[in-house]
Amino acid sequence: MFLSKLSAYASSPIREDDILASKLAKEGNKVIKLNSGDPAKYINTPKRVIRAYIEALKKNENYYSNSQGIEPLREAIAARHKKVYGLDADPEKIVVTQGISEGLQFLNTALIDKGDKAILIRPYYPLYTSYLQIVGGKAIFADATEENNWDIDLDALAKRVKGEKRIKYMLITNPNNPAGYIISRKKLEEIVGFANEHDLFIISDEIYDELVYKGSFTSISQVAGDTPYMILNGMSKGFVATGFRLGYMLIPNEDEKSKALLLKLIELAQMRLSPNTPAQFAYAEGLRNLSAHNREVSKLRAILKERLYFATKEVNESDYMHALPPSSAFYVFPKLEMQKLKFKSDKEFVRSLLIEKYIQVTRGSGFGMPGHFRIVALPSKEVLEEAIDKINEFCKEHSVKR
Amino acid sequence: MFLSKLSAYASSPIREDDILASKLAKEGNKVIKLNSGDPAKYINTPKRVIRAYIEALKKNENYYSNSQGIEPLREAIAARHKKVYGLDADPEKIVVTQGISEGLQFLNTALIDKGDKAILIRPYYPLYTSYLQIVGGKAIFADATEENNWDIDLDALAKRVKGEKRIKYMLITNPNNPAGYIISRKKLEEIVGFANEHDLFIISDEIYDELVYKGSFTSISQVAGDTPYMILNGMSKGFVATGFRLGYMLIPNEDEKSKALLLKLIELAQMRLSPNTPAQFAYAEGLRNLSAHNREVSKLRAILKERLYFATKEVNESDYMHALPPSSAFYVFPKLEMQKLKFKSDKEFVRSLLIEKYIQVTRGSGFGMPGHFRIVALPSKEVLEEAIDKINEFCKEHSVKR
Numbered sequence: 001m002f003l004s005k006l007s008a009y010a011s012s013p014i015r016e017d018d019i020l021a022s023k024l025a026k027e028g029n030k031v032i033k034l035n036s037g038d039p040a041k042y043i044n045t046p047k048r049v050i051r052a053y054i055e056a057l058k059k060n061e062n063y064y065s066n067s068q069g070i071e072p073l074r075e076a077i078a079a080r081h082k083k084v085y086g087l088d089a090d091p092e093k094i095v096v097t098q099g100i101s102e103g104l105q106f107l108n109t110a111l112i113d114k115g116d117k118a119i120l121i122r123p124y125y126p127l128y129t130s131y132l133q134i135v136g137g138k139a140i141f142a143d144a145t146e147e148n149n150w151d152i153d154l155d156a157l158a159k160r161v162k163g164e165k166r167i168k169y170m171l172i173t174n175p176n177n178p179a180g181y182i183i184s185r186k187k188l189e190e191i192v193g194f195a196n197e198h199d200l201f202i203i204s205d206e207i208y209d210e211l212v213y214k215g216s217f218t219s220i221s222q223v224a225g226d227t228p229y230m231i232l233n234g235m236s237k238g239f240v241a242t243g244f245r246l247g248y249m250l251i252p253n254e255d256e257k258s259k260a261l262l263l264k265l266i267e268l269a270q271m272r273l274s275p276n277t278p279a280q281f282a283y284a285e286g287l288r289n290l291s292a293h294n295r296e297v298s299k300l301r302a303i304l305k306e307r308l309y310f311a312t313k314e315v316n317e318s319d320y321m322h323a324l325p326p327s328s329a330f331y332v333f334p335k336l337e338m339q340k341l342k343f344k345s346d347k348e349f350v351r352s353l354l355i356e357k358y359i360q361v362t363r364g365s366g367f368g369m370p371g372h373f374r375i376v377a378l379p380s381k382e383v384l385e386e387a388i389d390k391i392n393e394f395c396k397e398h399s400v401k402r
Numbered sequence: 403m404f405l406s407k408l409s410a411y412a413s414s415p416i417r418e419d420d421i422l423a424s425k426l427a428k429e430g431n432k433v434i435k436l437n438s439g440d441p442a443k444y445i446n447t448p449k450r451v452i453r454a455y456i457e458a459l460k461k462n463e464n465y466y467s468n469s470q471g472i473e474p475l476r477e478a479i480a481a482r483h484k485k486v487y488g489l490d491a492d493p494e495k496i497v498v499t500q501g502i503s504e505g506l507q508f509l510n511t512a513l514i515d516k517g518d519k520a521i522l523i524r525p526y527y528p529l530y531t532s533y534l535q536i537v538g539g540k541a542i543f544a545d546a547t548e549e550n551n552w553d554i555d556l557d558a559l560a561k562r563v564k565g566e567k568r569i570k571y572m573l574i575t576n577p578n579n580p581a582g583y584i585i586s587r588k589k590l591e592e593i594v595g596f597a598n599e600h601d602l603f604i605i606s607d608e609i610y611d612e613l614v615y616k617g618s619f620t621s622i623s624q625v626a627g628d629t630p631y632m633i634l635n636g637m638s639k640g641f642v643a644t645g646f647r648l649g650y651m652l653i654p655n656e657d658e659k660s661k662a663l664l665l666k667l668i669e670l671a672q673m674r675l676s677p678n679t680p681a682q683f684a685y686a687e688g689l690r691n692l693s694a695h696n697r698e699v700s701k702l703r704a705i706l707k708e709r710l711y712f713a714t715k716e717v718n719e720s721d722y723m724h725a726l727p728p729s730s731a732f733y734v735f736p737k738l739e740m741q742k743l744k745f746k747s748d749k750e751f752v753r754s755l756l757i758e759k760y761i762q763v764t765r766g767s768g769f770g771m772p773g774h775f776r777i778v779a780l781p782s783k784e785v786l787e788e789a790i791d792k793i794n795e796f797c798k799e800h801s802v803k804r
Contacts, residue, residue, distance in 0.1 A: 002570070002603075002659050003666055004515040004537075012672035015469060040465040053680075054456050062645040063442040067417060098500050098647070101674040109536060113406040114516070130673055134511060135406075135537075168404070201404075243464040243679030245500070257404050264405055270414035271532055272503040276678045277645030278455075 009133035013366025052285030056278035069096025076287035112137035123367035150181035180326020311377035320395035411535035415768025454687030458680035471498025478689035525769035552583035582728020713779035722797035
């Protein structure tokens with residue numbers, strides 16, 4: 001066998017139909033892409049961030065940077081966590097990564113040998129499983145379901161982990177992608193209790209923490225105390241700068257696990273030399289003026305909220321799907337009335353939708369939730385309306401006759 | 403155990419003393435860094451490339467790109483290989499990566515399970531072993547030595563691979579880092595023969611192909627024929643743009659192995675979404691005007707050659723070290739007269755040199771060649787002269803009394 005066995009776990013449900021979509025577009029079809037959570041396709045990056053990027057390029061900040069990230073950026077990130085969440089974060093405890101994707105890859109390389117396990121919450125972001133499994137890890141799942149208002153079922157999880165050894169971490173996405181829920185402070189405290197009881201490192205992916213429209217967001221840093229944890233975040237969503245590829249890992253605590261993991265992550269970061277350097281200056285400048293950033297995000301939030309709520313309402317007018325109103329991010333994650341439809345799986349649904357209506361969405365099974373699909377609610381209302389109308393029409397055309 | 407066992411292989415000899423060097427600098431010492439092969443610290447990126455980058459930012463090309471890289475970039479890369487090496491390369495057979503580092507990581511993930519093997523040539527670029535071992539692979543070494551004028555010893559290699567199973571690839575660095583040799587056309591043909599005989603995929607890292615000062619460079623694409631192979635290259639060195647983090651993998655052939663590997667690499671690329679997008683436009687524009695690029699590289703080559711030859715001469719005036727004159731790249735790789743020195747290892751030599759003289763170089767053992775060290779000959783002659791004088795003085799101070 002030429003390819004490695006583990007590489008069979010490489011998968012990317014969000015992008016798996018990209019080549020087909022490109023082909024359809026090249027054939028002259030108007031493809032509506034609602035698969036990739038990329039605000040920068042629809043909304044401009046703030047001008048002052050672009051200016052800082054240009055400034056860095058003009059100053060020839062084009063060398064390999066510190067592998068952990070340039071100091072001004074790590075200082076600005078630490079200052080933001082202090083200001084927003086009251087966390088005393090040391091810039092030395094931050095590793096800047098090429099997007100959260102690279103952070104996930106580092107994390108799993110640092111912690112997972114073949115047979116090690118990690119707890120993920122369904123529905124999960126697809127890359128959590130791919131990056132875990134590709135190094136030989138195995139997922140143990142907790143569940144949040146819309147029937148339960150997306151409340152994470154820790155009792156069922158407690159039964160599933162009973163007798164399991166070598167569980168390295170528990171990963172939460174707060175706010176959640178794809179379901180758009182936020183985890184309540186009380187539930188977060190229970191998660192911290194669960195992690196302590198089972199000796200688990202907590203990973204909290206908080207990339208959508210600035211895109212909350214309803215309810216109040218609590219960061220893991222506000223409840224974890226001495227429990228070892230890591231925050232994943234980055235500039236992709238809040239700064240509308242997905243293509244700059246900048247994220248970070250923050251491991252603030254001083255326990256042995258946190259210290260060992262941080263050192264290992266720095267070693268892994270050194271191996272790939274550095275993230276893009278001029279972009280780091282743009283991110284640093286973007287964070288340094290936090291009040292300007294807050295004004296920008298506030299406008300962004302208003303735009304995104306309107307589109308998201310509109311798309312949710314449109315979805316819920318259909319007889320073939322329904323979605324709980326999300327509190328954050330920019331995804332609608334409808335449950336399909338599969339018994340009303342002729343499709344055997346959400347995968348077939350999604351593929352046929354692309355081929356017949358030229359609309360690309362992502363199958364729910366990619367998030368660990370078959371029978372669902374994810375709509376990216378970032379385009380204008382007109383486009384969202386057209387797309388969801390077509391999805392509904394498509395459902396009608398493939399409905400079970402009564 | 404909290405950290406994974408395999409993560410023990412994370413290592414980066416070139417950057418392992420960076421934290422110590424930063425500490426010494428913060429204490430007010432003038433540290434001369436000759437460890438990182440980063441021309442952008444000394445020489446500016448061509449202005450037209452910077453302009454294209456700025457243009458892309460102004461046009462808000464800030465989204466996640468195609469995971470394989472934007473089409474105009476892949477077309478420009480293919481066109482360059484056609485023009486320079488006569489290779490009919492399809493842009494679809496190129497995967498743009500976040501530097502060659504990411505390419506190495508993809509490559510090893512795609513091909514290596516625990517216990518699989520790969521052939522590396524000593525002295526090697528340190529990350530080849532790290533990225534191989536961190537996924538559980540094992541290196542089988544071929545040797546090039548200065549005694550043999552850096553000729554790769556395939557006869558000894560043939561004995562070492564006898565009876566070995568699961569050897570996946572053979573990786574050559576041509577032109578070489580750290581030793582600065584180029585592989586002759588005849589030797590390349592022998593390597594292709596060896597690869598065919600042992601059913602090995604050839605990986606050719608050609609990142610220094612534009613920085614050749616002596617002799618004539620042959621690309622693997624000029625001799626491989628139908629033998630499956632991959633070229634690694636990127637914009638870091640020839641475009642003086644290390645901090646943009648753009649490299650690529652090119653797999654031109656149509657055999658089953660090449661096709662399977664290409665598909666797998668695209669899947670791995672999709673997992674991390676995309677490289678930095680505006681930088682890709684800069685690279686594309688840089689390559690599109692190939693004659694402007696050739697003029698720029700020609701000037702760059704003249705500057706680098708002068709510094710490299712000067713540093714080599716200085717090194718060879720010392721009684722404690724000597725180096726074969728390199729034909730390419732920007733490294734001097736002296737062999738230490740260890741019997742004249744009180745150091746037990748090159749590691750101790752390099753560490754003490756940093757602490758006592760504030761000069762950071764890289765230990766030869768990091769390249770698989772103990773008793774050597776690597777000097778980056780990129781600073782001005784004045785700095786190089788000062789540094790090499792100090793290294794010589796340091797050797798004297800630690801010499802064995804006669």
